[in-house]
Amino acid sequence: MAISSVDKHARQRSLEILREKFATIAKRILEGKKPVLIMPKRVLSNTIYDMKKKLLLLGPEMKRRSLLDVNEARKFMQTLLMASIIYEALVNDEYPTIRDLYYRGKHTISYRDISGKIHHENTWDEQRESDAVIRDIEVFLGVLREEMLILSKEKGKVVGNLIIRSGDDVIDLSKMGHGAYAIEPTPDLIEFKDIDAEFVLVVEKDAVFQQLHRYGFWKKYKAILITSAGQPDRATRRFVRRLSEELKLPIYILTDADPYGWYIYSVFKIGSITLSYESERLATPNAKFIGVSMTDIFGEEEAAKNINKLASIFGKEIKEVISKPRKKAYLSEKERRNYIIKAKKKDVERAVELIGYDVADKLIRNPEIKKYIRQKKLGVSGYPWFRTPEWIKEISIFFSKLAKLEIEAMASKGLKFLADTYIPTKIETGDWID
Amino acid sequence: MGVMSAVAPAERYRAISPAEFFYKYREIAGFSNPARALYQAVREFVENALDATDSHGILPNIKIIIEKADENREFYRVTVEDNGIGLPPHVVPEAFGRVLFSSKYILRQTRGMFGLGAKVAILYGQMTTGRPVEVITSQPNLRRIYYFKLRIDINKNEPIIIERGSWRKNRDWHGTIVSMTLEGDWSRAKQRIKDYILRTAVVTPYANIVFITPDGEIYYYERVIDKLPRPPKEVKPHPYGVDLELMKRIRDGGSFSTVKEMLMKSFQGIGKVTASSLLEIAGISPDLSPKSLSDRQLLELVNAMKNYKRFRAPTSEALSPLGEEVIKAGLKRIYEPEFVEAVTRKPSAYQGHPFIVEVGIAFGGKVPLSSDKYPTLLRYANKIPLLYDEGSDVSTAVIKEDISWDQYLVKLPAPIIVLVHICSTKIPFKGVGKESIADVKEIRNEIKLAIQEVARRLRLYLSKKLKEEEKKKRVVSLAKYVPEIVRALTIILGDGQGVKAELLEEKLVEIVSLRTGIPKDEVHKVVKSVEIGV
Ligand SMILES: Nc1ncnc2c1ncn2[C@@H]1O[C@H](COP(=O)(O)OP(=O)(O)OP(=O)(O)O)[C@@H](O)[C@H]1O
Numbered sequence: 020m021a022i023s024s025v026d027k028h029a030r031q032r033s034l035e036i037l038r039e040k041f042a043t044i045a046k047r048i049l050e051g052k053k054p055v056l057i058m059p060k061r062v063l064s065n066t067i068y069d070m071k072k073k074l075l076l077l078g079p080e081m082k083r084r085s086l087l088d089v090n091e092a093r094k095f096m097q098t099l100l101m102a103s104i105i106y107e108a109l110v111n112d113e114y115p116t117i118r119d120l121y122y123r124g125k126h127t128i129s130y131r132d133i134s135g136k137i138h139h140e141n142t143w144d145e146q147r148e149s150d151a152v153i154r155d156i157e158v159f160l161g162v163l164r165e166e167m168l169i170l171s172k173e174k175g176k177v178v179g180n181l182i183i184r185s186g187d188d189v190i191d192l193s194k195m196g197h198g199a200y201a202i203e204p205t206p207d208l209i210e211f212k213d214i215d216a217e218f219v220l221v222v223e224k225d226a227v228f229q230q231l232h233r234y235g236f237w238k239k240y241k242a243i244l245i246t247s248a249g250q251p252d253r254a255t256r257r258f259v260r261r262l263s264e265e266l267k268l269p270i271y272i273l274t275d276a277d278p279y280g281w282y283i284y285s286v287f288k289i290g291s292i293t294l295s296y297e298s299e300r301l302a303t304p305n306a307k308f309i310g311v312s313m314t315d316i317f318g319e320e321e322a323a324k325n326i327n328k329l330a331s332i333f334g335k336e337i338k339e340v341i342s343k344p345r346k347k348a349y350l351s352e353k354e355r356r357n358y359i360i361k362a363k364k365k366d367v368e369r370a371v372e373l374i375g376y377d378v379a380d381k382l383i384r385n386p387e388i389k390k391y392i393r394q395k396k397l398g399v400s401g402y403p404w405f406r407t408p409e410w411i412k413e414i415s416i417f418f419s420k421l422a423k424l425e426i427e428a429m430a431s432k433g434l435k436f437l438a439d440t441y442i443p444t445k446i447e448t449g450d451w452i453d
Numbered sequence: 454m455g456v457m458s459a460v461a462p463a464e465r466y467r468a469i470s471p472a473e474f475f476y477k478y479r480e481i482a483g484f485s486n487p488a489r490a491l492y493q494a495v496r497e498f499v500e501n502a503l504d505a506t507d508s509h510g511i512l513p514n515i516k517i518i519i520e521k522a523d524e525n526r527e528f529y530r531v532t533v534e535d536n537g538i539g540l541p542p543h544v545v546p547e548a549f550g551r552v553l554f555s556s557k558y559i560l561r562q563t564r565g566m567f568g569l570g571a572k573v574a575i576l577y578g579q580m581t582t583g584r585p586v587e588v589i590t591s592q593p594n595l596r597r598i599y600y601f602k603l604r605i606d607i608n609k610n611e612p613i614i615i616e617r618g619s620w621r622k623n624r625d626w627h628g629t630i631v632s633m634t635l636e637g638d639w640s641r642a643k644q645r646i647k648d649y650i651l652r653t654a655v656v657t658p659y660a661n662i663v664f665i666t667p668d669g670e671i672y673y674y675e676r677v678i679d680k681l682p683r684p685p686k687e688v689k690p691h692p693y694g695v696d697l698e699l700m701k702r703i704r705d706g707g708s709f710s711t712v713k714e715m716l717m718k719s720f721q722g723i724g725k726v727t728a729s730s731l732l733e734i735a736g737i738s739p740d741l742s743p744k745s746l747s748d749r750q751l752l753e754l755v756n757a758m759k760n761y762k763r764f765r766a767p768t769s770e771a772l773s774p775l776g777e778e779v780i781k782a783g784l785k786r787i788y789e790p791e792f793v794e795a796v797t798r799k800p801s802a803y804q805g806h807p808f809i810v811e812v813g814i815a816f817g818g819k820v821p822l823s824s825d826k827y828p829t830l831l832r833y834a835n836k837i838p839l840l841y842d843e844g845s846d847v848s849t850a851v852i853k854e855d856i857s858w859d860q861y862l863v864k865l866p867a868p869i870i871v872l873v874h875i876c877s878t879k880i881p882f883k884g885v886g887k888e889s890i891a892d893v894k895e896i897r898n899e900i901k902l903a904i905q906e907v908a909r910r911l912r913l914y915l916s917k918k919l920k921e922e923e924k925k926k927r928v929v930s931l932a933k934y935v936p937e938i939v940r941a942l943t944i945i946l947g948d949g950q951g952v953k954a955e956l957l958e959e960k961l962v963e964i965v966s967l968r969t970g971i972p973k974d975e976v977h978k979v980v981k982s983v984e985i986g987v
């Protein structure tokens with residue numbers, strides 16, 4: 020059977036790497052050398068945006084986690100503990116979830132200090148801690164957790180004219196009724212059998228996904244409809260990537276018009292900071308941001324108003340992109356008044372992180388927010404992949420209007436409007452950010 | 454009291470003032486109530502005993518006995534025995550029976566100085582119990598031991614000998630035993646007396662001290678060092694300390710042919726040249742006979758001396774500091790501290806009086822916890838412990854205001870004692886109680902410098918200790934993970950790889966020990982203590 024052999028192979032390979040890596044540690048110990056785990060640093064400062072590949076990648080910096088360093092000793096122990104649990108699960112043909120691993124490794128270590136007092140310490144307290152250790156093991160071994168057959172909760176869903184094989188079953192994703200197929204934690208074990216679709220629409224919001232599904236959007240427009248239900252998990256990202264890479268389908272991402280939505284899009288497209296070591300496998304460089312964009316809400320004239328201020332930061336070239344308004348807003352003045360939401364301080368902060376303090380400072384007019392941002396985010400330089408003319412235009416409107424909008428608003432204008440006007444028009448006219 | 458600055462050749466005895474005064478105003482000398490009197494009597498006899506020994510190069514053996522002397526009344530018999538120089542028999546009646554009779558009216562640092570102590574105690578005993586004092590004494594060169602039973606004739610300020618006797622010495626004994634009975638209050642005085650003896654023991658590690666209480670307790674402080682403080686030498690007065698009265702006494706007492714000779718022979722630091730220029734300033738002819746000088750001329754001379762700028766600092770030969778070794782040995786004997794250091798400062802002077810400040814610091818061991826404001830302070834003046842009025846003492850001001858203890862890594866409250874000893878031919882006591890020392894600028898500064906010097910050494914010690922503790926803590930924070938790591942590695946590398954858990958553990962212990970500098974068995978101890986639960 021194909022899958023179980025894939026599975027078996029993955030197990031075998033992971034076990035070998037585990038043994039080999041830890042044998043070196045044991046050898047060092049037996050030679051009386053300092054026990055250290057050398058692995059790439061998983062931090063923002065060691066995350067590199069590869070302009071050419073348009074991917075967030077792990078940089079070359081390595082960290083040496085030593086047992087003899089008081090600040091690292093606990094982490095060192097946790098790493099070894101986690102490795103041993105994963106090892107046992109692999110040997111026993113199990114499929115633990117990250118939560119299982121958390122429970123299996125959680126116990127107390129009791130010891131006496133110099134004065135003889137007994138202390139108790141948990142190997143780890145929260146799952147956050149053990150999850151981080153799993154990520155460390157992935158970079159240390161250079162093996163992804165999926166390859167070690169570690170599962171996580173399923174989050175992403177998919178429907179559409181797509182037939183897949185998962186395990187021993189063949190599943191037709193167009194026959195899911197009102198439900199949907201949950202994207203499994205090991206999407207690499209899925210086999211694409213047959214497809215009849217022209218594009219993929221990924222929706223941030225589960226609720227909007229359900230509405231479009233019931234409306235029959237994917238049937239009508241020959242789409243594969245996916246939701247990440249918020250921040251996308253690894254499985255959803257990998258699944259989308261495979262659709263793009265293997266089936267050559269265009270990918271459109273639909274999120275709220277707010278900094279969280281923009282970030283979700285960038286995670287799909289170029290990867291995330293915490294999982295930059297996985298970008299090569301998870302990111303979809305072809306993914307396009309289809310909306311909801313600020314210009315859809317306010318029209319392009321609004322961006323043109325900011326042109327001179329922006330030119331003072333980015334130079335004249337920016338004028339090219341922004342100066343000629345091509346389209347009108349999708350919302351009327353009255354609708355805008357009903358649907359838009361005032362941006363919260365947290366939203367503004369987040370936007371500054373994406374685009375940089377200089378832009379925010381130039382564009383925000385509200386003195387209170389301006390002062391607040393100066394206190395909190397002075398000097399923040401923004402992510403290079405957001406400092407492109409298209410995004411500058413988007414986010415400049417956000418700063419001057421201090422407003423955001425949820426996709427649901429577009430649906431409230433009429434599900435029909437969203438499904439039959441907004442999305443198709445945007446795709447047809449190529450009105451997206453790439 | 455003019456008597457204090459009287460001058461005389463060595464060991465010359467004379468009476469200077471009547472006695473009724475101290476009978477009436479005995480509280481001035483510390484005999485205000487039965488509790489205080491009992492304490493004061495013990496002090497007077499113990500201090501005389503120590504003066505008779507350590508000031509004369511003898512390692513003291515002192516025995517103090519307080520016993521109940523009457524079934525019904527609160528009478529206590531106080532006996533103090535020493536192995537000192539003793540007294541010549543013909544002096545005994547006056548030394549114990551005439552107020553203001555002393556061998557200590559000279560410029561030399563001793564505990565006693567007034568010629569009062571023994572007598573006021575005896576007067577108090579006589580007045581409250583009617584019983585006489587008994588003295589047994591012998592000097593090193595004498596063949597006999599002398600015995601006296603005395604009482605004081607208060608009106609005449611004269612001893613009345615009730616009984617006397619002597620017998621041949623059949624062993625080489627010298628020293629003095631004084632025994633007297635007074636009305637006291639043991640239960641209220643007991644803490645003070647014990648404190649006093651303990652604090653005395655701190656600065657006399659070269660003495661054997663036995664103390665037997667009316668409750669039948671025996672305190673024994675055994676000699677731990679054979680070194681004595683350097684004995685004080687008698688010196689001539691320094692010209693800065695002179696006044697008209699002293700000048701007159703010198704004029705009347707001496708037999709000098711010229712005033713120049715008088716100056717040269719009566720003061721320290723005055724030679725031919727200085728004498729001539731002083732007399733020139735005072736407008737007195739150097740060849741005049743001292744007896745012919747008028748009081749006005751003497752005053753001119755005193756002023757000339759006071760304003761003369763070029764005298765050498767007063768000599769410190771009259772002083773008898775304890776010395777660093779003695780202070781350290783003393784603190785060790787009582788407190789067994791983990792750290793002890795001491796310093797004896799160079800001699801200094803205020804108003805023509807030489808003084809020396811000494812400081813010792815003991816930390817840890819059996820040192821009791823201090824208050825959270827400042828370290829426990831042990832104050833001494835001329836080797837006498839000062840127990841009362843601590844709040845108004847100059848040393849208290851220094852340790853509270855001039856020293857910031859956290860700068861020396863002392864986190865109060867802490868097991869720390871600071872001992873401050875000031876010795877001088879004239880201690881600037883505050884008031885007649887002789888319990889606290891006045892805030893004299895020069896003295897305060899010396900105390901500060903001395904404490905800082907020793908405290909710096911304490912800081913060094915504490916910082917080392919802190920580092921050592923840090924190191925140990927560090928070892929625990931590493932070693933506690935060893936079993937878990939060994940377990941994980943043996944799971945992964947389990948069979949076939951030839952990795953033995955014991956060997957891995959042993960090696961890890963070795964590595965941790967090597968890298969932290971903590972001995973292997975201590976690392977082992979931590980590792981062995983670890984239990985991995987579920
Ligand atoms: N135990 C003793 N051994 C030798 N001489 C002693 C002893 N006790 C007292 N004397 C002599 O008796 C004198 C008088 O003692 P007393 O205690 O009355 O006065 P003081 O010690 O001179 O001065 P103070 O009043 O300050 O104590 C001393 O100066 C000393 O010469």
Ligand SMILES: [Mg+2]
Pocket residue numbers: 497500501565566569570571
């Ligand atoms: Mg005396």
